[in-house]
Amino acid sequence: MTSKMIAGEPILFLRTKTNQVVALRDICPHRGIPLSCGLLLDTGEVECCYHGWRFNQEGHCTRIPSLTKDQDFDLSRIRVRTYPCLEKSGGIWIFMGDEKNAALVPFSYLPEAIPSKPSLKLRMIFPCSVDHAVVGLMDPAHGPFIHQSWFWRNKNVLHEKQKTFEPTPLGFKMVRHAPSKNGRAYKILGPSPQTEISFMLPGVRLETISALKKTIWGLTTITPITETTSEIHHLMYWKFRGLSIFKPLIYLLAKTFLKQDQRAITLQQKGLAFNPSLLLINDADTQAKWYYKIKKGYKDARDQKIPFVNPLKSCILKWMS
Ligand code: FES
Ligand SMILES: [Fe+2]
Incomplete structure (x- = not known):
């Protein structure tokens, strides 16, 4: 079992004997000690380290050792909160909202074709709110400045970009297009590679790059840890062997990029500490505006208990980068 803070809540993750992942609130309802300080028993129950209360995977209390035989106590009155969760393609998706609404949420955003294990995984902490992490990662205008390097980009050479966007059920996507000159490396997949980038609430970005029958998926998820800390996971998936020899290089590049973003976000906090009003301009920041809108x-x-209807419309955005 492992404990992790998500959206300001301590969560205990367990793996059952049938290999299912279960998530419980990591606070003993008796006197508050984290359940993760206790034991995971062979029965699948968690035993609290303080007074030995036990909880099953549905969160129900199953044993209170201090009760005497003649003390009639209804254990079913005691429950630890559980969270619906799903393990898919090397990640665990957890629903933190009202459990009654869990069925309304598309749990996994991943296309069926994605392999069950990622070929590459990266994790990084950004010292900012989930909103600034999302906006920072989807922002198309920072590339030439934050990600400049001799082999990739130069801030003095900007190109006009023009991309078509369409709404999706929970977000929007930059429709399939040939990658720009910066994406020359995609040619490794074959002639005429195409890329599609989609963003989905609450903070999921999926890039699909394909040519001929080869596809690479790049999944970036942004998880709020607290109000001021976000966790970024970047997972890449591919099915063909040829790319695996480049894995150390791809890992290094992805890590370098993410670290550059992390550095920018860290510096940004110095200004945000003064709570300034900020500007979002067209078209470079339009995706950020869309994020806040949806x-x-x-x-x-x-709140109104009605289905969400995406208000965005298809359009073309233009910017220099
Ligand atoms: S605090 Fe957990 S059993 Fe008492
Ligand atoms: Fe970036």
Whole structure:
């Protein structure tokens, strides 16, 4: 079992004998000690380290050792909160909202074709809110400045970009297009590679690059840890062997990029500490505007208990980068 903070809540993750992942609130309802300080028993129950109360994987209390035989106590009154979760393609998706709404949420965003194990995984902590992490990672105008390097980009050579976007059920996507000159490396997949980038609430970016019958998927997820800390996972998937020899290089490049973003976000906090009003301009920041718009729209729909209808429309965005 392992404990992890998500959205300000301590969560205990367990793996059952049938290899299912279960998530419980990592706080003993008796006197508050983390359940993760206790034991995972062969029965699949968790035993609290303080007074030995036990909880099953549905969160129900199954044993209170201090009760005497003649003390009639209804254990079913005691329950630890559980969270619906699903393990897929090397990641665990957890639903933190009201459990009653869990069925309404598309749990896994991944296309069926994605392999069950990622070929490459990266994790990084950004010292910022989930909003700034999402906006920072989807922002198309920072590339030439934050990611400049002799072999990749130069801030003095900007190109005009023009991309078509379409709404999706929970977000939007940059429709399939040939990658720009910076994406020359995609040719490794074969002639005429195409890329599609989609963003989905709450903070999921999926890039699909394909040519002929070869496909690479790049999945980036942004998880709020606290109000001021976000966890970034970047997972890449491919099925063909040829690319695996480049894995150390791809890992190094991906890590370098993510570290550059992390550095920018870290510096940004110095200014954000003064709570300034910020500017989002067209078209470079339009995706950021969309993010805030659909996030609010989704929350409003949930509050009113009506289905979320994406208000975005198809359009073309242009920017220099
Ligand atoms: S605090 Fe967990 S059993 Fe008492
Ligand atoms: Fe970036």
